[in-house]
Amino acid sequence: xxxxxxxxxxxxxxxxxxxxxxxxxxxxxxxxxxxxxxxxxxxxxxxxxxxxxxxxxxxxxxxxxxxxxxxxxxxxxxxxxxxxxxxxxxxxxxxxxxxxxxxxxxxxxxxxxxxxxxxxxxxxxxxxxxxxxxxxxxxxxxxxxxxxxxxxxxxxxxxxxxxxxxxxxxxxxxxxxxxxxxxxxxxxxxxxxxxxxxxxxxxxxxxxxxxxxxxxxxxxxxxxxxxx
Numbered sequence: 001x002x003x004x005x006x007x008x009x010x011x012x013x014x015x016x017x018x019x020x021x022x023x024x025x026x027x028x029x030x031x032x033x034x035x036x037x038x039x040x041x042x043x044x045x046x047x048x049x050x051x052x053x054x055x056x057x058x059x060x061x062x063x064x065x066x067x068x069x070x071x072x073x074x075x076x077x078x079x080x081x082x083x084x085x086x087x088x089x090x091x092x093x094x095x096x097x098x099x100x101x102x103x104x105x106x107x108x109x110x111x112x113x114x115x116x117x118x119x120x121x122x123x124x125x126x127x128x129x130x131x132x133x134x135x136x137x138x139x140x141x142x143x144x145x146x147x148x149x150x151x152x153x154x155x156x157x158x159x160x161x162x163x164x165x166x167x168x169x170x171x172x173x174x175x176x177x178x179x180x181x182x183x184x185x186x187x188x189x190x191x192x193x194x195x196x197x198x199x200x201x202x203x204x205x206x207x208x209x210x211x212x213x214x215x216x217x218x219x220x221x222x223x224x225x226x227x228x
Contacts, residue, residue: 008033011048011060013040015213017161018071019059020203024157025075027199029082041217072102075154087154101140101147102158109133113167117174117214118221127176134163134179134187142186145193152197156190164191165204170214 010026010033012019026033038048038058051060051067061068063081068074079087089095112133116126137159141147147155163179171178181188194200205213 006032007064009036009060009062010034011036011038011051011062012058013038015166015205015210016058017166018057020165020205021071021157021161022059022061022074022078023203024152024161024199025078025087027202028085028087028152029078030084031078031082041220072099072106072158075157079154087148087152087157089148089153098148098153098155101137101155104133104136105158105162109137110162110167113163113170113178114221116176116178117167117170117218123176127178130178131183134184137163138184138187141190144190146190152194152200156194160191160194160200161203164194165210166214169205169207169210170218173211173215173218 008026008031010019010022012022012035014037023035036045036047038045040048040056040058044056048058048060049056051062052058052069055069059069059071059074061074061077063077068077075087089098109130112126112130116123116130146152147159168178179187195204
């Protein structure tokens with residue numbers, strides 16, 4: 001249980017990249033927290049519906065009775081509330097660019113990434129579109145230890161939770177090597193580097209279980225598109 005002076009609750013889901021990145025931040029900061037796992041794709045708990053009636057999704061972050069939604073906002077709140085081990089760059093430009101790339105990953109790469117999973121009749125086009133976007137991240141990580149510099153930071157948590165430990169698992173289930181080493185050597189180097197970090201390893205979903213989960217999501221999206 002979390003210590004009373006922190007009084008932190010995270011409502012998440014084991015396969016959600018959005019809640020996993022919040023866990024990474026809490027672990028890096030050394031913040032004790034209570035965790036409630038939701039199988040929100042099947043059913044939504046009364047607590048989730050009460051705390052997030054607008055989106056009805058995870059993560060939901062509660063600190064001393066204050067409720068926060070949206071993983072980017074939660075990460076920034078955590079960083080400003082517990083200032084040890086900062087995850088966002090300290091300079092305004094670096095901070096703005098981290099936010100820019102995080103938005104790019106969650107809004108552009110994720111959208112095209114899922115399209116490449118479900119558009120089987122246009123798979124080659126979808127793969128090319130996804131790889132074109134990932135190329136920008138390959139350039140961004142080149143010459144750096146982490147996206148955040150010498151230590152893991154905000155953008156590493158966003159990219160890491162979404163690409164290698166979420167979308168890549170879905171592509172593996174489809175038999176697609178979306179980020180081959182010969183095409184994305186720097187990104188693959190970075191992936192191996194973050195796997196060495198204990199707080200990241202603790203938040204990586206089981207590979208086989210995650211692939212199975214991603215295939216279920218793909219099936220749901222395809223079924224919904226046929227009935228729409």
